[in-house]
Amino acid sequence: MxxxxxxxxxxxxxxxxxxxxxxxxxxxxxxxxxxxxxxxxxxxxxxxxxxxxxxxxxxxxxxxxxxxxxxxxxxxxxxxxxxxxxxxxxxLKPSQFLLIILSLILSAFDYRQHSFPFVIWFIFALSFILIFPLSPLFYFWLILAVLAEKFNLRVGSGDFLWFFTASFSLTFLN
Structure with missing residues (x-):
């Protein structure tokens, strides 16, 4: 029940x-x-x-x-x-739950609009930053997002912002 x-x-x-x-x-x-x-x-x-x-x-x-x-x-x-x-x-761990929910919402925006509102990502990213510990990998993704916004890297800044958020719950070391 x-x-x-x-x-x-x-x-x-x-x-x-x-x-x-x-x-x-x-x-x-x-x-x-x-x-x-x-x-x-x-x-x-x-x-x-x-x-x-x-x-x-x-x-x-x-x-x-x-x-x-x-x-x-x-x-x-x-x-x-x-x-x-x-x-x-x-x-699912809490960080995985939040990441999958974020991914679902952003995917729906991407499907409909071919982009997503920055504020949606920011709300989730802020909650990740407040709840989970930071690592140097996060800054790498943020720097790439800024570079993708300024220069044509053939990958959108939104993709790097998603990687930033994903790096809170995905690890290649375990």
Whole structure:
């Protein structure tokens, strides 16, 4: 029963991540404003907002205008639910959990926008810096990110910023 509860909580977070991916590029509030269909602008009823279940039961179409709902939402909801369950059963360390959640969110932004907002990465990076110890490897990735921003290194600065964050939980020494 605990695992089912954690799965539901994780899917709710995944739904919120989808909202973040939709609204931040449009500079809309992630707190205020009801969810609506992007095609017909119809406000969604509570039954349309049940993570995973609503999209499956509607056949990935809006109940009102029948426009297609991107699979990205159900992917975020299910993936988040699975990640939360894996963390709950101690399969993931806290740093791995945060890194995978960050990677999921940034991947959704990258899929939609071909970039990600710096503020999303910064919030996670700041929490990593405050929670976990620093090492010289972190500075290496930050320097490469700055260089990639200034010069064409054929790798985006966002990739190096992700490596910076990943270096808190990934190690090649163990």
């Amino acid at each position: 605990d695992i089912l509860f954690i799965f539901v909580i994780g899917s709710i977070f995944g739904s919120f991540f989808g909202l973040i991916v939709d609204r931040i590029p449009l500079r809309k509030s992630i707190i205020f404003g009801r969810s609506h269909c992007d095609s017909c602008q119809q406000l969604l009823a509570y039954r349309d907002l049940i993570p995973i279940f609503s999209q499956i039961s509607s056949g990935s179409h809006c109940r009102y205008c029948k426009s297609k709902i991107p699979y990205l939402y159900v992917f975020l909801e299910f993936s988040s639910a699975l990640i939360f369950v894996l963390a709950w059963v101690n399969y």
